[in-house]
Amino acid sequence: MTTQTEKILFAIQEELFRQERRQLSPLAALSRDAVRRRPETLQGHRQPFAQDADRILHSKAYTRYIDKTQVFSLIDNDHITHRVLHVQMVSRIARTIGRFLGLNEDLIEAVALGHDIGHPPFGHEGEYILARLCCDHGLDVFQHNLQSIQFLERFEKKGKGLNLTLQVLDGILCHDGEVHDNRLAPARGKTFVDFDREVRGKGVEPLTPLVPMTLEGCVVRLSDTIAYIGRDIEDAIELELIDRREIPAECGRLLGTSNGTIVYTLVTDLVAHSRHVRAPAGPGDREHDWIGFSPEAAEAMQRLKRFNYERIYRNPAFKPDYDKIRTCYVMLFDHYLRLLREQGPADGLGGGLVNSMTDEYLAAHAPAAIVRDYIAGMTDEFFLRQAGAIGCQIPERRCLPG
Secondary structure, eight states, X not given: OOOHHHHHHHHHHHHHXXXXXXXXXXXXXXXXXXXXXXXXXXXXXXXXXXXXXXXXXXXXXXXXXXXXXXXXXXXXXXXXXXXXHHHHHHHHHHHHHHHHXXXXXXXXXXXXXXXXTTOOTTHHHHHHHHHHHHHHTTOOOOOHHHXXXXXXXXXXXXXXXXXXXXXXXXHHHTTOSOOOSXXXXXXXXXXXXXXXXXXXXXXXXXXXXXXXXXXXXXXXXXXXXXXXXXXXXXXXXXXXXXXXXXXXXXXXXXXXXXXXXXXXXXXXXXXXXXXXXXXXXXXTOXXXXXXXXXXXXXXHHHHHHHHHIIIIITOGGGOTTHHHHHHHHHHHHHHHHHHHHHHSSOTTTGGGTGGGSOHHXXXXXXHHHHHHHHHHTOXXXXXXXXXXXXXXXXXXXXXXXX
């Protein structure tokens, strides 16, 4: 029986749906059109994409963002970026862009909050190690965007998943990928059948290109780069690993030399060159169904990204004790796999975590896949404690300027 309070809230929800149709761009994703894999009998008053953002925010996987490497690992400096701050920056930047372009900010927020939730301990270095281990044990290559889907659909809530909408899951799956073109157009019309096909295809061939089905997903994908490209430089400068004067002169002239200026310049450029999204002819207006940068800003961003790769991401000096971390990964993977094979889903693995998972999860996952999920979900510090407990030589944290 519907209470008077619920009637009021549902009436407000209907008005919010109408406001979206009146105020958002005809190319925006409407909350009323959200699609879930499993129908839900309990209908709340929150709009679907806003509900998804809440589900992600309150998930255990989101909580573990707090101690996940963004770029720099094993450093005692409270001023450098961790994964949780990066995710919040992406969310803020993307929602700002979405507001100016008349897009759905709830969908943007949900995709942004969940886009990196599958990252394993120690960032991309950990991802490379875990990818090799997965291949060695007969699994698909580990990719953090696929692992994000795995966590949100098949691991959270003891294996039941969060039953997020297709539009949110698709944005998370397709957030990853270097953008070499000036513009990005959505691949509209996907269904869960298409989504599942893309997940399988990406697992078999990691280089398979994926494009989000909504402009909101496209905004998050471009905002991801905007959020990290200048911030990673600031962190490297904070740690006295590079000097601001080393930033390529042409990039500095076009984009700026501080993170704040770089973000402002790229957001401003993207909004200005995507303003057509606000007033297209209609939902099927393909001519205006894209977002992008000016050629000059896109080229400067690519040059700055190459600078980051050469001076930061691929610089061996920024990868302390990589061999020790790799050895810890190998030993932990073998240790947990042996426990599962000898004891089954016993309390020895994860303090009862695996034993608490649904029968459907356990039946659908080989022991190696269960170990992959367990290790990928660890924070950096928990990973090191677990590795130390089985006799691994633990890398030491360093104290750098800041």
